Amino acid sequence: HEQGGPPGWDASFSQLDDAVEDQWTYQAVSAVALGHSLIRSYPEVDADRIGVTGISWGGYMTSIVAGVDDRFKLAVPVYGCGFLGENSVWLPAFEKLGPDKASLWLQQWDPSEYLSNAKMPMLWVNGTNDFAYPMDSWKKSYQLPKGERALCLRIRMPHGHGAAGENPEEIHVFANSILRAGNPLPKITAHGSEGDKAWAVFESTVPVAKAELCFTRKAGRWQDREWESIPAEIDSLTSKVTATIPTDAAVFYLNVFDDRDCAVSTPHDER
Numbered sequence: 328h329e330q331g332g333p334p335g336w337d338a339s340f341s342q343l344d345d346a347v348e349d350q351w352t353y354q355a356v357s358a359v360a361l362g363h364s365l366i367r368s369y370p371e372v373d374a375d376r377i378g379v380t381g382i383s384w385g386g387y388m389t390s391i392v393a394g395v396d397d398r399f400k401l402a403v404p405v406y407g408c409g410f411l412g413e414n415s416v417w418l419p420a421f422e423k424l425g426p427d428k429a430s431l432w433l434q435q436w437d438p439s440e441y442l443s444n445a446k447m448p449m450l451w452v453n454g455t456n457d458f459a460y461p462m463d464s465w466k467k468s469y470q471l472p473k474g475e476r477a478l479c480l481r482i483r484m485p486h487g488h489g490a491a492g493e494n495p496e497e498i499h500v501f502a503n504s505i506l507r508a509g510n511p512l513p514k515i516t517a518h519g520s521e522g523d524k525a526w527a528v529f530e531s532t533v534p535v536a537k538a539e540l541c542f543t544r545k546a547g548r549w550q551d552r553e554w555e556s557i558p559a560e561i562d563s564l565t566s567k568v569t570a571t572i573p574t575d576a577a578v579f580y581l582n583v584f585d586d587r588d589c590a591v592s593t594p595h596d597e598r
Contacts, residue, residue: 394441409438454484
């Protein structure tokens with residue numbers, strides 16, 4: 328494509344009158360798949376041990392690629408997700424597009440159109456107050472794929488490239504566990520709440536160091552809610568964590584931390 332392709336990211340909102348193959352998302356997903364094919368051809372690359380990850384718009388892209396290129400052995404979207412037309416930082420942009428073009432963009436390029444095809448293990452990484460990809464759209468997105476899933480939801484995780492999005496140890500541990508037979512992240516096998524108690528059952532090949540209940544008492548925009556955490560109790564005999572839910576908690580979830588300070592999260596519940 329001339330000059331390496333059309334302008335990227337939200338510039339794609341203005342490309343809907345172009346041929347589909349000339350729009351940025353089409354070009355970007357194609358580039359990932361072609362790049363994947365290229366590196367698989369290298370003799371020094373083990374084609375059975377390749378994963379994909381991306382940050383922000385790269386997480387958005389990873390969410391699409393996971394449902395398009397099933398050769399990847401794992402996928403890790405950081406922040407990015409689908410259902411952007413239901414809730415995201417781009418709601419004003421969709422409103423400006425008008426209902427017809429917004430619907431067309433979402434039908435063509437929202438990750439929710441592709442995620443149900445994803446079958447590889449996926450780790451979803453996000454923060455409670457992410458400005459772009461809020462928790463409601465994030466949850467709907469990670470519920471679509473059919474493969475194994477792990478969540479890492481940290482309170483107020485900063486949004487950014489570089490250290491913010493690249494350094495979470497959970498990403499490295501998850502990838503190494505699948506591609507290099509490393510010790511995996513703890514796995515939450517069941518979770519729920521009964522009365523004022525939240526609970527989760529876990530499996531772990533490494534020691535679990537602590538657990539916490541994360542909660543917000545606030546309603547309104549996900550980006551603006553104040554989050555708190557309190558310690559949760561760990562029963563090492565039953566591999567179960569429990570915590571008392573504050574009476575005025577509007578949303579809550581549990582985090583389990585291993586001795587590498589890696590966190591795995593339950594899906595959030597609303598009351």
